[in-house]
Structures are given as structure tokens and as C-alpha cells.
Amino acid sequence: MKSHASTLLAEVRTFRQNHPDVRYVDLIALDIPGHFYGKRYPIEMLEKVAAGSPLKLPQNAVLLGVQGGLFKIGDYCFNDGDPDANRRLVPGTLKPVSWESQPLGQMLITSDGTEAPIEFEPREVLAKVLERLQHKGIHPVVAFELEFYLFDKKLDNGLPQFARDLLSDDADDQPNLHIERLSRFSEVLDDMAQTAKDQGIDITVITAEIGPGQFEINFGHLDDGMRAADWAALFCRSTRGVALKHGYRASFMAKPYLQYPGSGMHVHVSLYDGAGNNLLAAHQQQPLRHAVAGCLELLPHCMPIFSPNHNAFRRLGGTVNAATRASWGFEDRDACVRIPESDPRNLRIEHRLASADANPYLVLAAILVGLEHGLEARREPIAPLNEDRSSGSDFPLEMLDAVRAMQHHAVLRDKLGAEFVEVYCENKRQDHLAFQQEIHAREYRWFL
Known part of the structure; x- marks a missing residue:
């Protein structure tokens, strides 16, 4: 001490x-x-x-x-x-x-x-999972990717307005992945990246995403899962602050526009033993298949973590690269669990389901528990999307159903902690009910 x-x-x-x-x-x-x-x-x-x-x-x-x-x-x-x-x-x-x-x-x-x-503090929940894996000789390497939108600083009757740069009075009309959008918003993006680096965060790739004013920023891979989650949490805080300084709002809201893609939190995870060998790549990648099966089995029961609010469920389905069923695939961005192309040393999963406003500590804890469960159960996964485009299993698409699926699940209560599961599920249920306690203008238009 x-x-x-x-x-x-x-x-x-x-x-x-x-x-x-x-x-x-x-x-x-x-x-x-x-x-x-x-x-x-x-x-x-x-x-x-x-x-x-x-x-x-x-x-x-x-x-x-x-x-x-x-x-x-x-x-x-x-x-x-x-x-x-x-x-x-x-x-x-x-x-x-x-x-x-x-x-x-x-x-x-x-x-x-x-x-x-x-027991229900998010950082403590992840700490227990990481400690248990360490005792089993399993050492995760983790990297987060976060998508977010830039909006005009002023709202229009409470609704977000497109971010506008110095070259245009109109909405951001640059196509997705267009490098010119990065140039047009370079002042604020560069400040976001430098501020994150000043916080000790390893910022790597910056991408202009599909939505107007939507961007993605990737972080470096870390052999310290807790620190990786810290980076994701701190990045959200600094990015919002920097955006306001430049006259914008930065939001990690999951689905700010119905007509444009939502924002996700993608998490890359590989597992190594004490000697530095990639556990997922052993025995012709059989452990990888087991780990995927575990993730997919627990995924429907972790939806309150991956989609933590009413708006986050709006993101699922109907747009590019947002699944409505638990699925996996090699180099397939329509899958919840994607296996990026890599050499055996860097073989990993990319978990793509969580919304950008999910709690990074809990998202990583849930993913690791899925991998752990899969390695223990040693089951074969369903067919990948590369073999069957209809492959997948259902998961809840509404908060109260999701809470019911999570609250009494034995594996999650054991591996995430029964007290945490009880507290978290009740918190989400109460938040959802509180959200419903307001009549919106559309209800009057439809039913008055």
C-alpha cells in the first residue's frame, strides 16, 4: 500500500x-x-x-x-x-x-x-471477469471502435441539425467514406484526436462514415482490457467537450436519425495464453468456433447491455450492417460477430452489436463472458453467414423483453454477478418505464 x-x-x-x-x-x-x-x-x-x-x-x-x-x-x-x-x-x-x-x-x-x-459498479464487474480469466491463464487483447455524429450546436425545436462546415451553409452532403469530409471537418477532428492523445488514448484510424456528419475513430489494441474500456469512456467525455468548443455537438446516441445508420461500438478481442500463443487459433481454430458459439448463445440475454435504452433498439435492422439476429461470419459486416481476415497470431473476433452509447465496461465484460462460456461448453456454432445468409438466432428487440431474458439467466448471474444482474435489470426496467411516462405529439395526432 x-x-x-x-x-x-x-x-x-x-x-x-x-x-x-x-x-x-x-x-x-x-x-x-x-x-x-x-x-x-x-x-x-x-x-x-x-x-x-x-x-x-x-x-x-x-x-x-x-x-x-x-x-x-x-x-x-x-x-x-x-x-x-x-x-x-x-x-x-x-x-x-x-x-x-x-x-x-x-x-x-x-x-x-x-x-x-x-458489486454493481461497471468497472468492478469488468475487473472480476478479467481477474477470473487471468486465473485461467487467458489474457485478452482488446481494441474499441466508436462511431459518433457531429451536430450543429443549436437544436431546432429539440431536434438535431446537421453539422455544417465553413464551405457550406447546407447539410453535410459528402458521400460516406469520402476523404473530403475529413478535410472539411479537420479542425474539430484533429482537436478531438490530439485531446484524446493528451488523455493517454492511442487514437489510430479516423473514418467518415455513412451518415451525414458521422465519423468513426479507432483505438490501438491493448493487452489491458480495463485500460481499453477506460479509453472508450474517456474518449466520449473529451469528444463531447471538444465539439462544444468548436461550435458543434458530438453525440454517441445510437440512432439520432431514422433515415441514416446508427452509431455502434465495435470491440475487437483476441485471447492469448501466458506464453503469448493465440488461444483462438489452436487446433485448426476450433477454439474460435467454440468462442463464437458461446458469444451467440449469450447474446440474446445480454441485450440490455448491448442496447441500453429505447433509442438503441431503433438501431437494429433496417439499415446497413446492423443485425436483427445473432449471427457470425468471416469478413462479414452484417454479422453480430465478425471474424476479420488475419494471420493466426492476430486471429480475433469483432463484436459489432453494441450501440455507441453502451457502457464500455459492461459491453466488454459481456463479450468476455460469452467467449469464456464458449471455450468451456465447446459447442459448435450455427452456420456462418458466408454459408447461409439466413443463419442466425433471434434476440429481443424491446427493452422489457430483453430484461426478462437477462434477469434470471444462470450463466450471466454466475459470471457477471447475481447482484449486478438484479440491479442492472431493474435499473433498465425503471428507466424504460420512466421514458414511457410522457405523451408525445404524434399520439395526439393519431388518437385525439
């Missing part, structure tokens, strides 16, 4: 030396819906925390709904006295915030690794 504290203390003191104008640091963590919560600490107090002073926040901050409200979930929130829970600083995450109007820092915090971690 002393060496850990000295490392953190050195990190804080180095930061203060390099950024003497920073007076406050945001200590942040991701809640169940995928929003950051936390506290803004004076830099002097942060140094005390790094030296060992306690850091406590309300336990139930993790349980907040999409709109920040509290739901009655078991005894949480209303019958537990709203207790504090210990958090710790995550080493290596203290970075400057460049998109605010005044100098600021930020640092990740978590209950993972404390004496009493919060």
Missing part, C-alpha cells in the same frame, strides 16, 4: 509541476447508464487523497437513471440510508482538461480494489 500511495503521490506532484495553473481536478467514474459522476477536488486535497486520505462518494450514485433520478431497487436508494462507499484513484489517469474555459484536470476513480467494492 505504501508503494502504491507513493506512486500516486508522485503522479499528483508531477502533474502540479507541469500544470501549475490547474486549481481543481474532476474525480470521475462511470455509472450504470454510462454517464460520468464525481466531485471536483482542489488540487491540494487531491494530494492528500493520493497520500492515503479516504475518498468517499455515495454508493447509490452508480444506480442513477439516465436522467439522474433514483429508482427503488431492492433496499438500495430508499431503505439503505444512502451510504458512502470508498473509492480509490486510478493510477495513470490524472490528465489535463483542455476543452473547459479554465485550466482543469481529471482523474478516474473506482471502488474496484477497495476493501468493499460496489
Whole structure:
């Protein structure tokens, strides 16, 4: 503990030396819906925390709904006295915030690794999965890809407007994958990429996607799954901030336009043993087939994680490369689980189903549990789409059905934690019901 504290203390003191104008640091963590919560600490107090002073926040901050409200979930929130829970600083995450109007820092915090971690905290859920895999000699290598839209900063009666660049007063009319769109929005995209790099995130490829003002940014592969999920979470925060600075809104909303493709979170995962051998490539790639079968078997029961809100279910089907059935294929972007072409050393799956606004810690945890389950069960998968275009199994396409499919599933309760599954499912059910408690104008047009 002393060496850990000295490392953190050195990190804080180095930061203060390099950024003497920073007076406050945001200590942040991701809640169940995928929003950051936390506290803004004076830099002097942060140094005390790094030296060992306690850091406590309300336990139930993790349980907040999409709109920040509290739901009655078991005894949480209303019958537990709203207790504090210990958090710790995550080493290596203290970075400057460049998109605010005044100098600021930020640092990740978590209950993972404390004496009493919060069982339903997303980072803790992933930590348990990674720890179990490590004990089994399985070491994931992970890379995220995130799609997002740029909108005009001003909404039109609450509706998003197309992003406009300096060359045009009209909507972004460049074709998908057109390199000129990257040039026309280069100022904001370059700032997003550099800001992410300043946060320690390895940004690689930037692509203009199919939708107007839609882009995708890829991250480097990491042999630390937790850090890979940290990158995805932090990238969303910095990208929104940079966009506002440039007069845009950046949104990871799954389906902002019905007529254009939604935004997804694609996750590449390969598995290695302690000697660095690719486990999926052994025995003529038979473990790969088993892992795919496990992912597809659990996928219908993980839909509240992959599609965490009403809008995310709108993204599934009806547009390019968005499946409505659990499927797989080699070099096939219509599949939920795609096997990119690669040499045996880099053989991996690309899980393509999750929406861009899903919680990256939980998405990765669910994918890894699917792979783990498949390697243990050793079942053959259904036919790939390359052999049968109709191959696939159904999964829920509505939140309440999805929650019912997840809540009592034995494998998920065992491998993700029964307490987490209960809390998460009830959070999603309550959020969905709260969303329904508003009559929209279309209902009056149709039924008045």
C-alpha cells in the first residue's frame, strides 16, 4: 500500500509541476447508464487523497437513471440510508482538461480494489471477469471502435441539425467514406484526436462514415482490457467537450436519425495464453468456433447491455450492417460477430452489436463472458453467414423483453454477478418505464 500511495503521490506532484495553473481536478467514474459522476477536488486535497486520505462518494450514485433520478431497487436508494462507499484513484489517469474555459484536470476513480467494492459498479464487474480469466491463464487483447455524429450546436425545436462546415451553409452532403469530409471537418477532428492523445488514448484510424456528419475513430489494441474500456469512456467525455468548443455537438446516441445508420461500438478481442500463443487459433481454430458459439448463445440475454435504452433498439435492422439476429461470419459486416481476415497470431473476433452509447465496461465484460462460456461448453456454432445468409438466432428487440431474458439467466448471474444482474435489470426496467411516462405529439395526432 505504501508503494502504491507513493506512486500516486508522485503522479499528483508531477502533474502540479507541469500544470501549475490547474486549481481543481474532476474525480470521475462511470455509472450504470454510462454517464460520468464525481466531485471536483482542489488540487491540494487531491494530494492528500493520493497520500492515503479516504475518498468517499455515495454508493447509490452508480444506480442513477439516465436522467439522474433514483429508482427503488431492492433496499438500495430508499431503505439503505444512502451510504458512502470508498473509492480509490486510478493510477495513470490524472490528465489535463483542455476543452473547459479554465485550466482543469481529471482523474478516474473506482471502488474496484477497495476493501468493499460496489458489486454493481461497471468497472468492478469488468475487473472480476478479467481477474477470473487471468486465473485461467487467458489474457485478452482488446481494441474499441466508436462511431459518433457531429451536430450543429443549436437544436431546432429539440431536434438535431446537421453539422455544417465553413464551405457550406447546407447539410453535410459528402458521400460516406469520402476523404473530403475529413478535410472539411479537420479542425474539430484533429482537436478531438490530439485531446484524446493528451488523455493517454492511442487514437489510430479516423473514418467518415455513412451518415451525414458521422465519423468513426479507432483505438490501438491493448493487452489491458480495463485500460481499453477506460479509453472508450474517456474518449466520449473529451469528444463531447471538444465539439462544444468548436461550435458543434458530438453525440454517441445510437440512432439520432431514422433515415441514416446508427452509431455502434465495435470491440475487437483476441485471447492469448501466458506464453503469448493465440488461444483462438489452436487446433485448426476450433477454439474460435467454440468462442463464437458461446458469444451467440449469450447474446440474446445480454441485450440490455448491448442496447441500453429505447433509442438503441431503433438501431437494429433496417439499415446497413446492423443485425436483427445473432449471427457470425468471416469478413462479414452484417454479422453480430465478425471474424476479420488475419494471420493466426492476430486471429480475433469483432463484436459489432453494441450501440455507441453502451457502457464500455459492461459491453466488454459481456463479450468476455460469452467467449469464456464458449471455450468451456465447446459447442459448435450455427452456420456462418458466408454459408447461409439466413443463419442466425433471434434476440429481443424491446427493452422489457430483453430484461426478462437477462434477469434470471444462470450463466450471466454466475459470471457477471447475481447482484449486478438484479440491479442492472431493474435499473433498465425503471428507466424504460420512466421514458414511457410522457405523451408525445404524434399520439395526439393519431388518437385525439
